[in-house]
Structures are given as structure tokens and as C-alpha cells.
Amino acid sequence: MSRTAAVSHVGKVRSNNQDSAYAGRYLFVVADGMGGHAGGDVASAIAVKRIAETDQAYTSPHDAEYALKSALLSANSLLAETVFEHSELTGMGTTVSGMLRVGDKVAIAHIGDSRVYRFRDGDLEQVTTDHTFVQRLVDSGRITPDEAAVHPRRSVLMRVLGDVDASPEIDTSVLDTRPGDRWLLCSDGLSSFVGEEKIAAILRTVPSAREAADRLVKESLDQGAPDNVTIVVVDVDDSGDDSFEPPTTVGSAALPLSFGGEIERRAMRLPSLLLHPLKATPPDDSHFEPESDDYLQALIQEDRKRARRRRVTWLVFLVVAIAAIVFSALAGYQFTQRHxxxxxxxxxxxxxxxxxxxxxxxxxxxxxxxxxxxxxxxxxxxxxxxxxxxxxxxxxxxxxxxxxxxxxxxxx
Structure with a gap:
């Protein structure tokens, strides 16, 4: 029997939650959407909703492993179809870390940099491998894990579900579990800001799955986490209690899917010149003048003077405007060449x-x-x-x- 909790928080900077998670009877999954306003929330929601269909009993852990991997690939196809129908979502994608429990085994399927941990006998073990560029550098010995934590390209993912690859490579495994184990699934909103020692300390000292999940979220926020934070905690026990809590869905998957309009794309512009249009000269106060040749000639001369003044004013304006535009163009071009x-x-x-x-x-x-x-x-x-x-x-x-x-x- 297991006791579970699923919690998701938008974080301290993001305006929307692009994470999704599901905790059911047998299935537990976390997804971290990418693509910002181009649909990261949509991607994680679609993936979790599709994968949640695998929350059922399986005759063997290998059947569960196959079902979970198939669900991730099916979710990938759904994302590609969604992008085809909604071009404004081009570029969206999501990480997924999922776990299906079958007796004393768990089947795991994983892609991206969300993580699955097993906490056993006081020790925390990461059982998934991040599909990030810096992780590859760590694996090849080029940088250390400490260097990876602050690497400028640490957020570059090498594998995700989305419209990039029709057949993405999914990591799968079957691991044993036993009473007393505590499983943690989380987005990088936790793992990027809270060290494993602190995570282990919370899992060790907080007995309730829900309280542990809440504490982990709070710890991430206390560290200033700008990203969404999503956590699923699964406690394995041998109480013999066959009751189970209703499935819990959090994050974007808990909301109706919403597709926004076309993303506004703004090109980088050169520094612009603020041009103030010439104001019309306010008319003189009305008054009556007797019609005469002298007065008529005076009006003609005044009109000519105004015309000359307008021409000179426009000529000066054009020269200044052209000079400013040329200067701005040159300065702007030099600015672009520094990039x-x-x-x-x-x-x-x-x-x-x-x-x-x-x-x-x-x-x-x-x-x-x-x-x-x-x-x-x-x-x-x-x-x-x-x-x-x-x-x-x-x-x-x-x-x-x-x-x-x-x-x-x-x-x-």
C-alpha cells in the first residue's frame, strides 16, 4: 500500500504554471512543459492526461514498463498533432518522469530533466538520468557535477516530448521497491534549487507524504526558485489497508486546455527617432478688412512669406531627420555587429x-x-x-x- 501527495506551485517569477503532475493508484507522473507562452502548459497537460490512462493494474512490471513507454510515445504524437493544428504552439515540449507500481516492483519511463528519486534507509538515490547537455559533459568527465549546477547551458535539454522528434528515445527501467521506501518525482524547479542533502533531510524527518511535499515546495521557494515547482511523493508501506485516495491532478493538467492566439513575434529594431509632427498654426482672430489692392497685395506677400517659411522649415526638418536616421542606422548597425x-x-x-x-x-x-x-x-x-x-x-x-x-x- 502507498500513501501519496502531489503538489505544484507556479514559483516566484513565472506568470503561469507549465508543470503538470498526476498521482493515482498505480501511476505517478511529473511533466515540466517548455515553450513559455508558446504552450509549455499545454504540452505538459496533454502529456499527463494521456499518460494518466495507464493508471491500472498490470500482470507484470515489464507489461507496465511497455505500457508506460507506449503512453509517452503516444503523448509525443498528440503534441505533434496539436502543433500541426495550432501553429502558434510550434516549439512547445515537455519533460516526463513517470512511475507505475506493480507489487514490489516499479516501472519507470523518463525523458528530459525532471527526476525520480528513491529514498531508502536514509539514503537518497536519483534513479533517472537528466537528458541535458551538461549531464553529458559530466558523464564524459569534462565538467564536475558542481560545475554543471552553474553552467550557462545547464537548461539545454537534449531530449523532450514535442514536435521535434517523431520517435524520441525514452529511458525505461524496472526497479524493486519495499515497505519503507519513499519515492520522489519532481520537476527541476526543485532539483535546481534545493540540494540533495536538504531533500533527503526533509524526506527523512517529515512522516506525512503531503507535509513532505509541502515542505519541499516551501524550501524551493525559500531559495528563490523562479521556475514552477512540482512534486509527487509516494510512500510505500505494508499496512494492509487496501483503501486508496482518489487520483490527484495538479498544475496545468488540472485545468481545461486553452489554446491562445498566434504568438506575437517582434523583430529586433534599430533605435527609433521620435518624430513630432508640425503643429498647425492656429488661425488669427476673425476680423473684417475692407477689400483694396494694397491689402490684397499684402495678403499675397504674407502668403509667400509663409510658404517660404514652410519650405525652409520642412527642408531643415528633412535634413535633420535624414541625418538622425543615418546616424541611428549606423549606430544601430554597429550595435548589431557586437552580437x-x-x-x-x-x-x-x-x-x-x-x-x-x-x-x-x-x-x-x-x-x-x-x-x-x-x-x-x-x-x-x-x-x-x-x-x-x-x-x-x-x-x-x-x-x-x-x-x-x-x-x-x-x-x-
Whole structure:
């Protein structure tokens, strides 16, 4: 028998909750949506709603493992179909960490950087592997786990469910469980801000699953977590009590699906010149003048003078405006040339100098360096990022991105 709790909090910065979670009788799952206002909440909700259909008894843990993996792949297809029908959601995706209990075994399916932990005999063990770029660097010995925690590319995911890969690789496993075990499923809103020692201390000292989940959320918020925080705690006991709590859904999956309008896309603009239109000269107070040739000639001369003044004023205005526009254009172009980004050129990774947007026929970027990294050798998610371009803070950062992409290449 297990006692469970599922909690989700929007965090201290985000305006909406892109996480979703489900805690049922046999199934427990956490999903962390990505894509911001482009649909991270939609992605996690669709995935959790689909995977929740697997919450049933299975004859063997391997049957449960297969069912869970199939559910994740089915959710991936649903996300791709949703993006096809709602182009404004292009780029959305979600991580998923799910667990199905079958007797004294649990089947786990995982993709992304949400995590599954097993707390047993006072020790906390992460049983899933993050599908992040920095984790690959850690695994290859290039950086330490401590360095990974502060790495500037630590949020780069290498595998997610979404419209990127029709057949994403899902990690699955079957592990044993026993009375006294406490399982923790969480989004990176917890694991990125609360150390494992603190997590273990809370799981060790707080007996109630619900209270433990609440304490973990509070600890994450106390650390200033800007991201959504979602936690599922599962306690395994041998009380013999066959009663179970109704399934709990939290986060975006607990709300009706909502598809927004087309995402507003704003191109980077050069500094603009604020132009104030000339104000019309207010008419003189009405008065009567007797019609005469002298007065008529005076009106004609005054009109000519006003016309000359208008022409001179407009000429000065145009000269000043043109000079300001030219100056702004030059300053803006010089500003753009201080930027770098990594993109694609002829099927290979290239470093570009400038910005991604063009102004009509004027190109604001050019290839600074063409690399030998073939785009086809990169994992699908990184390949998609390169095709969409990856911003760099400076040339050194761009070269660092290229080095990281080179390390991420797969065998053809």
C-alpha cells in the first residue's frame, strides 16, 4: 500500500504554471512543459492526461514498463498533432518522469530533466538520468557535477516530448521497491534549487507524504526558485489497508486546455527617432478688412512669406531627420555587429556576426566562421536549436557553444 501527495506551485517569477503532475493508484507522473507562452502548459497537460490512462493494474512490471513507454510515445504524437493544428504552439515540449507500481516492483519511463528519486534507509538515490547537455559533459568527465549546477547551458535539454522528434528515445527501467521506501518525482524547479542533502533531510524527518511535499515546495521557494515547482511523493508501506485516495491532478493538467492566439513575434529594431509632427498654426482672430489692392497685395506677400517659411522649415526638418536616421542606422548597425549567434549554413554549424533579423534587403548578419560540424550529426533537439539559431553573449560564448555542439555529435 502507498500513501501519496502531489503538489505544484507556479514559483516566484513565472506568470503561469507549465508543470503538470498526476498521482493515482498505480501511476505517478511529473511533466515540466517548455515553450513559455508558446504552450509549455499545454504540452505538459496533454502529456499527463494521456499518460494518466495507464493508471491500472498490470500482470507484470515489464507489461507496465511497455505500457508506460507506449503512453509517452503516444503523448509525443498528440503534441505533434496539436502543433500541426495550432501553429502558434510550434516549439512547445515537455519533460516526463513517470512511475507505475506493480507489487514490489516499479516501472519507470523518463525523458528530459525532471527526476525520480528513491529514498531508502536514509539514503537518497536519483534513479533517472537528466537528458541535458551538461549531464553529458559530466558523464564524459569534462565538467564536475558542481560545475554543471552553474553552467550557462545547464537548461539545454537534449531530449523532450514535442514536435521535434517523431520517435524520441525514452529511458525505461524496472526497479524493486519495499515497505519503507519513499519515492520522489519532481520537476527541476526543485532539483535546481534545493540540494540533495536538504531533500533527503526533509524526506527523512517529515512522516506525512503531503507535509513532505509541502515542505519541499516551501524550501524551493525559500531559495528563490523562479521556475514552477512540482512534486509527487509516494510512500510505500505494508499496512494492509487496501483503501486508496482518489487520483490527484495538479498544475496545468488540472485545468481545461486553452489554446491562445498566434504568438506575437517582434523583430529586433534599430533605435527609433521620435518624430513630432508640425503643429498647425492656429488661425488669427476673425476680423473684417475692407477689400483694396494694397491689402490684397499684402495678403499675397504674407502668403509667400509663409510658404517660404514652410519650405525652409520642412527642408531643415528633412535634413535633420535624414541625418538622425543615418546616424541611428549606423549606430544601430554597429550595435548589431557586437552580437553573435550560432546557426546553420549549408548543412553545417556556423558562427554569425550580427542579429538574426534583416531590414528589407539589408542583411544585419554575416557568417563569421564556418565550422565542420555537420548538422546531421547532432541530436534532434540540438539540431532544431541550431536551425532556430542560438544566441551568444559574445564571440567567446559563441565559440564555446560550438565546442559544446562538437562534443554532442553522435555517430552518423
Amino acid at each position: 553573435f549567434f550560432v546557426g546553420e549554413s549549408d548543412g553545417r554549424v556556423a558562427i554569425y556576426q550580427g542579429v538574426q533579423q534583416d531590414i528589407g534587403p539589408i542583411q544585419l548578419s554575416h557568417i563569421y566562421e564556418q565550422t565542420t560540424i555537420e548538422l546531421d550529426t547532432l541530436p534532434p533537439y540540438l539540431r532544431s536549436q541550431v536551425e532556430s539559431t542560438m544566441n551568444a553573449s559574445d564571440l567567446l560564448d559563441a565559440k564555446r557553444i560550438v565546442e559544446e555542439l562538437a562534443d554532442a555529435r553522435t555517430e552518423p
